[in-house]
Amino acid sequence: MDGGLKPASDVDIMVVSEHSLDDRERRALVDGLAPISGSRVAARPVELTVVVQAQVRPWRYPPTCDFLYGEWLRDQIAASGPPQPEPMPNLAIMIPMTLAGDHPLSGPPPAELLDPVPPGDIARGCVDGIPDLVGDLPGDTRNVLLTFARIWATLATGEIKSKDAAADWALARLPAPDRPVLEHAKQLYLTRRYSEEAAWSDELMAQLPSHVDTVLAEIGRLAKG
Numbered sequence: 001m002d003g004g005l006k007p008a009s010d011v012d013i014m015v016v017s018e019h020s021l022d023d024r025e026r027r028a029l030v031d032g033l034a035p036i037s038g039s040r041v042a043a044r045p046v047e048l049t050v051v052v053q054a055q056v057r058p059w060r061y062p063p064t065c066d067f068l069y070g071e072w073l074r075d076q077i078a079a080s081g082p083p084q085p086e087p088m089p090n091l092a093i094m095i096p097m098t099l100a101g102d103h104p105l106s107g108p109p110p111a112e113l114l115d116p117v118p119p120g121d122i123a124r125g126c127v128d129g130i131p132d133l134v135g136d137l138p139g140d141t142r143n144v145l146l147t148f149a150r151i152w153a154t155l156a157t158g159e160i161k162s163k164d165a166a167a168d169w170a171l172a173r174l175p176a177p178d179r180p181v182l183e184h185a186k187q188l189y190l191t192r193r194y195s196e197e198a199a200w201s202d203e204l205m206a207q208l209p210s211h212v213d214t215v216l217a218e219i220g221r222l223a224k225g
Helices: 023-033 071-080 091-101 119-128 130-136 141-157 163-171 180-191 202-224
Strands: 011-017 046-052 067-069
Touching: 011 091, 023 046, 023 067, 046 091, 067 071, 091 119, 119 130, 119 141, 119 202, 130 141, 130 202, 141 163, 141 180, 141 202, 163 180, 180 202
Parallel strands: 011 046
Antiparallel strands: 046 067
């Protein structure tokens, strides 16, 4: 499902905690991650997600994330301080991926700590995250387009595909005029770090609204069904 590490892939780590982190622990995590994560140190970005077991097991929706660190949050963290607990629909996708990966770095297997997520809540998690993705589109175009493709594929098939596999699935179903932007996003994902990505051409940017409208319409149709 994860498709392996690509040039711009994060190292994704989920921690299942017995308690909510206190302010000292939150600051220690930020101070420890900031110097070692991302392009500033020629290392892979780290995405660290902490959940409190009692808040996700037994499973309920919406799930709460106790702490989330990622490179895209670096400026926000610098301005506002360490991440705090908040609802996170995307956990409905991340937890099934963690269970499927079944690769504990320490402690028991994920299935002993986390409950399966019902298909209906996986779908809700996909759809509820769309407004934030739309807001991120101008600054994170490739990743948002690939995530939209994954949401569409997940709603249609019930399977959470890797980003490139989801792009292939979507490309086979898109009208020809709406394919180039996703084809470009997929190629960037497979071959380029974010620092190596050139600005998108005017031609591709002109095609972007139609592509997004088409994919979101398909997602909306499936979500209503």
